[in-house]
Amino acid sequence: MGRVPADPYVRRMTLTTTTAAAVSLRGVSRTYGAGPAAVRAVDGVDLAFAPGTWTAVMGPSGSGKSTLLNCAAGLEQVDSGQVLLGDVDLARASEAELTALRRTRIGMVFQSFNLIGSLTAEQNVALPLKLAGRRPPRADVLGVLAAVGLGDRARHRPRELSGGQQQRVAIARAMVTRPDVLFADEPTGALDSTAARTVLDLMRSMADQGQTIVMVTHDPAAAARADAVVFLRDGRVADRLTGPDARTVADRLVELEH
Numbered sequence: 001m002g003r004v005p006a007d008p009y010v011r012r013m014t015l016t017t018t019t020a021a022a023v024s025l026r027g028v029s030r031t032y033g034a035g036p037a038a039v040r041a042v043d044g045v046d047l048a049f050a051p052g053t054w055t056a057v058m059g060p061s062g063s064g065k066s067t068l069l070n071c072a073a074g075l076e077q078v079d080s081g082q083v084l085l086g087d088v089d090l091a092r093a094s095e096a097e098l099t100a101l102r103r104t105r106i107g108m109v110f111q112s113f114n115l116i117g118s119l120t121a122e123q124n125v126a127l128p129l130k131l132a133g134r135r136p137p138r139a140d141v142l143g144v145l146a147a148v149g150l151g152d153r154a155r156h157r158p159r160e161l162s163g164g165q166q167q168r169v170a171i172a173r174a175m176v177t178r179p180d181v182l183f184a185d186e187p188t189g190a191l192d193s194t195a196a197r198t199v200l201d202l203m204r205s206m207a208d209q210g211q212t213i214v215m216v217t218h219d220p221a222a223a224a225r226a227d228a229v230v231f232l233r234d235g236r237v238a239d240r241l242t243g244p245d246a247r248t249v250a251d252r253l254v255e256l257e258h
């Protein structure tokens with residue numbers, strides 16, 4: 001009998017080598033502007049994110065992290081290459097199909113939470129279902145809020161919640177449609193370290209339950225909670241780590257900035 005690797009990331013990679021990636025990018029490029037002013041924000045990136053893995057994306061400011069995330073989430077078009085969500089090619093999807101995919105199979109979380117201030121936590125979480133033309137079952141909405149530890153905050157408005165709680169509402173809103181992948185762009189960037197920890201704990205348990213997460217971060221301690229780290233420089237994959245620890249991540253980041 002073969003040995004089962006102790007490291008959960010390695011184990012998952014072993015088990016999923018024959019399974020389709022949750023998301024894959026093949027030769028993806030994205031340029032802004034034209035002529036001499038053109039900026040190639042993402043430059044021929046190949047990446048595959050296995051189901052149930054949490055990957056951190058790091059790199060200097062302007063290295064293309066947000067552009068890469070937005071291309072992977074179908075929020076931005078690629079100039080060339082393929083973005084596959086499971087076996088669906090986002091570049092070949094129509095605008096209507098893309099909108100439907102983004103509403104049902106992709107969850108997005110941003111640094112600034114982007115909650116609607118006039119709506120309660122419960123109403124914010126229900127919004128993606130309403131936008132998808134579904135009548136949100138209250139039990140589902142409250143269930144997702146409970147899952148992020150905010151079962152008793154359903155009627156609170158964003159200003160009545162701490163930053164960490166607001167970000168957990170945003171994660172609940174991203175998860176209510178049960179997306180295949182959660183994309184997060186610096187989700188802890190606006191949080192103090194205690195609030196950041198509650199959000200990272202939540203993401204860790206989601207990944208352990210099989211959710212695929214791709215998270216941009218500047219923070220080596222946050223990246224160390226993920227299963228793997230991808231480092232970008234000038235729009236290209238410059239390095240990768242699996243089973244990261246904060247010290248190694250910080251050292252690699254310093255090397256990249258030089």
Ligand SMILES: Nc1ncnc2c1ncn2[C@@H]1O[C@H](COP(=O)(O)OP(=O)(O)O)[C@@H](O)[C@H]1O
Binds near residue numbers: 033062
């Ligand atoms: N909408 C845009 N128009 C023009 N240039 C952009 C736009 N968005 C990003 N860029 C440029 O693309 C590069 C990568 O940006 P970005 O993906 O935001 O990097 P990061 O998230 O790593 O800081 C940068 O040089 C940035 O100035």
Ligand SMILES: [Mg+2]
Binds near residue numbers: 065066067
């Ligand atoms: Mg960015």
